[in-house]
Amino acid sequence: MAAGATYEPIATQTLASAAASITFSSIAATYTDLRLAVTSVPSGVIQYGLRFNNDSSALYSLTELAGNGASAASDRDVNDSNLWFNYFTPSGSTIPAFMTADIFSYAGSTFKTTLLTWSNDRNGAGNLVNYTVGLYRSTSAINRLDIILTSGTMGAGTTATLYGLKAA
Amino acid sequence: MTPILGIMASSISGSKAITGAFESIATVTGTGTAASLDFSSIPSTYKHLQIRYCIRGYDTTSRTYDDLRIRFNNDTTNANYYGHYLIGNGVTAYADSLAGVSVGGAMIIDAYLPGAGAAANIMAVGIIDILDYASTTKNKTTRFISGNDRNSAEGSIRLGSVGYFSTTAITSIQLLPDPTGFTTTSTFALYGIKGA
Numbered sequence: 001m002a003a004g005a006t007y008e009p010i011a012t013q014t015l016a017s018a019a020a021s022i023t024f025s026s027i028a029a030t031y032t033d034l035r036l037a038v039t040s041v042p043s044g045v046i047q048y049g050l051r052f053n054n055d056s057s058a059l060y061s062l063t064e065l066a067g068n069g070a071s072a073a074s075d076r077d078v079n080d081s082n083l084w085f086n087y088f089t090p091s092g093s094t095i096p097a098f099m100t101a102d103i104f105s106y107a108g109s110t111f112k113t114t115l116l117t118w119s120n121d122r123n124g125a126g127n128l129v130n131y132t133v134g135l136y137r138s139t140s141a142i143n144r145l146d147i148i149l150t151s152g153t154m155g156a157g158t159t160a161t162l163y164g165l166k167a168a
Numbered sequence: 169m170t171p172i173l174g175i176m177a178s179s180i181s182g183s184k185a186i187t188g189a190f191e192s193i194a195t196v197t198g199t200g201t202a203a204s205l206d207f208s209s210i211p212s213t214y215k216h217l218q219i220r221y222c223i224r225g226y227d228t229t230s231r232t233y234d235d236l237r238i239r240f241n242n243d244t245t246n247a248n249y250y251g252h253y254l255i256g257n258g259v260t261a262y263a264d265s266l267a268g269v270s271v272g273g274a275m276i277i278d279a280y281l282p283g284a285g286a287a288a289n290i291m292a293v294g295i296i297d298i299l300d301y302a303s304t305t306k307n308k309t310t311r312f313i314s315g316n317d318r319n320s321a322e323g324s325i326r327l328g329s330v331g332y333f334s335t336t337a338i339t340s341i342q343l344l345p346d347p348t349g350f351t352t353t354s355t356f357a358l359y360g361i362k363g364a
Contacts, residue, residue, distance in 0.1 A: 066261075
């Protein structure tokens with residue numbers, strides 16, 4: 001079996017001031033999968049979304065599993081204009097949320113499926129952990145990612161890093 | 169001098185080269201009818217293994233849901249496998265468990281793979297972490313996240329663990345479809361994660 005280094009950072013963005021979105025564009029098709037890691041303080045009661053190729057048509061859907069410290073729940077969203085990291089809307093907080101997205105076979109010719117996580121613990125004052133599988137019904141290669149919000153902004157200091165994973 | 173990750177920079181010595189800690193080992197691709205996709209001769213030089221997959225079941229009966237199962241070292245001993253799951257199907261969150269005896273000497277990773285009867289181009293994805301796989305003194309624990317969404321039809325997201333009750337180092341992994349195979353658009357990629 002051949003082995004080689006394969007987990008590479010593509011780009012990192014850190015917000016110097018509050019912003020409503022973060023964009024990664026001109027993503028090369030040279031990797032097998034993409035991985036996005038985000039740490040962000042929201043400005044209020046908001047949901048974080050992920051959009052591909054700047055495509056806002058109703059091609060997105062998701063299935064979510066969530067826990068709030070007291071119970072577990074599952075929900076679905078169909079024919080939406082983006083994927084939600086946290087389809088269950090949290091209460092406002094100044095504690096950072098951590099999000100990841102694993103985008104599999106992003107340059108392939110089938111529909112694109114993504115695993116998303118959203119974690120935010122507040123020491124008993126409202127906690128959420130979300131695991132989500134999202135579908136983007138497009139056979140086009142993904143070359144752009146946008147992190148978007150339902151409203152408000154992501155605070156200064158928000159960081160987003162995009163990695164590429166390359167299989168043998 | 170400012171400590172760096174708990175050690176002083178001046179305390180670092182030796183000539184060991186710093187290389188990537190996450191390496192690609194091999195990739196296998198579905199053939200349609202192959203009853204198993206295998207990683208064999210896995211070296212013991214890593215601390216952990218990770219499998220990342222983007223797959224779809226192949227069957228001749230247009231099933232909506234197929235299975236992905238895992239087996240280690242070609243070991244078909246029923247008592248050596250157990251699985252636990254936390255599952256969401258878009259309506260309900262629930263937990264489940266399975267013993268190897270009910271799965272034929274292997275363990276289910278995902279029982280909701282899109283089969284030939286699912287809408288075209290829908291794929292299931294997942295990440296399986298196999299911890300301390302080369303240990304010869306400990307049983308092996310695997311954790312995973314797996315799922316697929318189908319927009320208007322029921323999909324699933326699941327977190328799980330598979331216990332493999334053997335102290336033999338894992339040198340091969342069999343990825344088993346049920347009932348038939350994986351499509352030619354399916355891939356499993358095996359990675360090795362190094363320890364310090």
